[in-house]
Amino acid sequence: MLKKILTILLALTMAGMALAGCGPTPGPVEIKIGVNAELTGGIPVVGASCKNAATMAVAEVNDAGGLEVGGTKYKVTLFVQDNEDKAESSAAVAQKLITQNNVLAIVGANASRNAIPAAAIAEDAKVPMISPWSTNPKTTEGKKYVFRAAFIDPFQGRVVAKFAMDQLKAKKAAVLYDVASEYNKGIAEFFKKTFEEAGGQVVSFETYTTGDKDFSSQLTKIKNAGPDVLFLPNYYSEVPLQVQQAHKLGLTIPVVGSDSWGSEELIKLGGKDMEGLFFSTHYAPDIAAPVAKKFIDSYKAKYGSTPDDVAALTYDSFGLLFQAIKSAGKLDRQAVRDALAKIPSYEGVTGKMQFKEGSGDPIKSAVILQIKEGKFTYFSTAAP
Amino acid sequence: MPQPVTTLVQQTLNALQVGSVYALIALGYTMVYGILTMINFAHGDIFMVSTYLGFFAAAWLLGLALNMPPLVIFLSTLLFAMVGTATLAVIIERVAYKPLRQAPRLSAVITALGVGIFLENFTLAVIGPEPRTIPPLFPLVNLNLSGVFVSTIQIVIIGVSVIVMIILDTIVRRTMTGMAMRAISFDKTIVPLMGVPVDRIISATFALGSAIAAVGGILYGMAYQLDPYMGIRIGWWAFISAVVGGIGNIRGAFVGGFILGFVEIFTPVFLPSSTYRDFVAFSLLLLLLVFRPTGILGRPIVQKV
CATH class of the missing domain: 3.40.50.2300 (Response regulator)
Structure with a gap:
């Protein structure tokens, strides 16, 4: 018995010494961003596209030396988690990304049935979240920390x-x-x-x-x-x-x-x-503007398929997030949220988005596509 | 035909199609229950695996491009899926259920749930979550019979399930294996003393029930879609079919499958909207079980003291 207590005491002392040895933490050396995606479950292609576009957006920034915030360049690290296309898993993933991985911001979930519960978690924890693909109004309704890249229903x-x-x-x-x-x-x-x-x-x-x-x-x-x-x-x-x-x-x-x-x-x-x-x-790959064309070409080169709307919107979500982090000037959740809320408009792969002060929903146009000879073909545009 | 009549005929056909699939899967639940008084909750997932076996066999045979007649491709796919699924079920029984035969019933039921989750996640990890469809193995034609639309797959599903039922009924009633199955389900303690190889008969029961599920699986995979989680919903509906028909009773499972098919299809017909379909459907079944707790064809259980 005595031996056991001694062992525990020894272990505790050693742990204490190890912690003390660290000294003051030198501050974050990387920007951690979480991705909450539907990798398995009913709509796995949505999760795959989201993950692909996220990986690509981050690789582009890291290849350029990192993201410059307040004069220092930081590497971006991604934490991609599977929400199994279930509301409860999506909330758990959001919770895990926030508390365990300690991310600065979250991109996802995509489907509204997963984005709505995740948004509630992000809002409570005061962590900025951008849903690329959720179009149901409830995702951002009454929330300060939740944004989206898609139009609403x-x-x-x-x-x-x-x-x-x-x-x-x-x-x-x-x-x-x-x-x-x-x-x-x-x-x-x-x-x-x-x-x-x-x-x-x-x-x-x-x-x-x-x-x-x-x-x-x-x-x-x-x-x-x-x-x-x-x-x-x-x-x-x-x-x-x-x-x-x-x-x-x-x-x-x-x-x-x-x-x-x-x-x-x-x-x-x-x-x-x-x-x-x-x-x-959200967008028509076959009539892409120059910004979109560049994205589509590099996505095709990397993954061998035309990016779908989820991929394009995820890429835009990262674009918005990177811009906000840069203009926030520091790696702080509140500062990033405030910077996100201040972006008046953004020219993305899926077209021009305009944000009204105090709303996380962009105002943007929709396109109608027709399925012709087994391909998605542009038919018309509907302005907001 | 006037519209109400065509609608009635059309919806009846729809119900027969759905009910046939439930009936084929319900047979597996009821056979295992009959012989082991255990509910094999992995059966829905075994059905799922059978559709994937059929999918790969069909894709491989069609990919060979040997210009085989469609009937040969269909039958070989069917045979492959049946043998493969039966083997899987026998392995599961040996590995997961047999060691628990003397343990409380609940242990085996929980193991069965675990096996089901294993099969789902194994399929998910190895094959991936994308939904697939078994390529048509016979010409899919849509017939318009004066307003009622019938597809060849519909006729095949209904026809095959009736044939399978007749064959199974014959096996159980007319062969030695069938007699042994009935004997074991009647009394498990005396029958081994009569020289009946209990283990072999139990394996045969699992194999037979799963092979029947595989028949349903191939037809289902052609008419609908397969994905790793498909076994959950359809497994539950089939299990309830077996309970409604009287679990342990083979004819009961067949009747129960069609009852659930009719409930699923006809509840939305009489409701203004289909939103409360499952609620109404299951309330009806609950009511049925209140008046006939052992199901429609089930015999009342006599507790032996």
Whole structure:
């Protein structure tokens, strides 16, 4: 017994000596940034794109010698964590990045169902967070430390509703959406509201739950309601099944989608069933401006594929964050948050973003893409 | 046909398709329960593995480009997935469940949950999280029968599941192995004394149940999608099918699968929106179990003292 106590005492003394030996900490030598991404789960391509673009943005800065803050150049270190596309894991990842990895700021999560819980954690801990891809208003609503690089759903819902009415001449619309996911539910309701305000009629408003693979019951119901257009504001992994099942049931009306469609997996999974369909998104790689072109080319060279909207928005999130850290002049969470809030506008890969004082939501335009010969092709732009 | 009739026929077909898949998986739950009074919660994930085996076999056979007739490709994919899945299930039984046969029931059930999580994460790590589809192994044609749309895959799913059910029923009722299975489920202590090789029969039960799940897996993979977590939801629905039909009873599992298929498809039809589908569906099932606690075809359990 005595021996045990002695051993513990000895260990404690040694630990104390080791700590004392460090002396005053010399201050941070690196900038730590956390990435909260959907690497596994229902939408793995989103996580992969986010991670790729983040790695690239950081490598570019580090290759140039680091980020200059207050006269010193700092290397940037990334901490990429998988949130498994689950709300509770996303909150845990945010918590871990803040307390364990002690990051200066967080980029992600991407899907709104993960970004909303993560945003609550970041706000409580007073850590700046930028969600690249979340479009649900709740992510930033009432929060001071949370920003985003994407437009928000009240705008996107209006864009799609207007497109369906003006371009597709639709008077009756049907919606099928995932009621258990914040993003899908939010945009479905905004679409319904604007479509009805503009004089249209939503004849069928059907739901399912995340993980469902059979939509035949809902689609049969939709078919009987006789709509002119079907709106599917769901993720790229589910939409092909929904479109294929609609076609199998003889429902061949035009289908429109939203930015959750923007992964090439959509075409891989859906094949020719996806041909000719439209969706709204953040940027069109085929009509890229010079800034975007440079990004697209180096992304292609590094990863061998065209960057999707998540990659572009993640890259822009890092652009915004780096600019804020530089203008903050010190590695302090509060200073970075204040600098982020002061950025009036930013010219990114996904176009020009304007920020209103006190709001984390950029004002920016959306594009409509069409799937043509198995490729995403630019169709039109919708100004804010 | 007038619209209400076409809708009814269409939704019935939809329900039969969904129900067939549930029925094929529910059989595995019910067979293992019948013989071991244990719920093999890994069964949904074994089903998931079977779809991946089918996916790789089909991709490999189509990649060879030997111009084999589609029927040969389909049958070899099916055979490969069935044998592979059966082998996996037998290994799982030997490694994870057999050492616990004398332990309390709960230990084996928890082990089964663990095996399921292992299979999910193993697939995730080795194959990756991207959803996939088994390439069509026979021509997928859509038929329009005066307003009712039927696809070839739908006909095959429903047809195959009925055939499998008949074959299984024959095996269990007419063969020696089947008789041994029924004997073990009747009394586990006396039967070994009669010279019935209990271990071999238990292995056979696992193999048979999993091979049937593999049949469902191939058809499901062609009609829908596969991903490492697909076994969770469908496993639960199939397990509930088995309970509703009367767990331990093979015909009951089949009936239960179709009941759940009909509940899933027809609940949204009568509701103004599909939001409360699962809530209503499971409330109905709860009510059924209140009046028939052992399921539709289940026999009341007599506690022996």
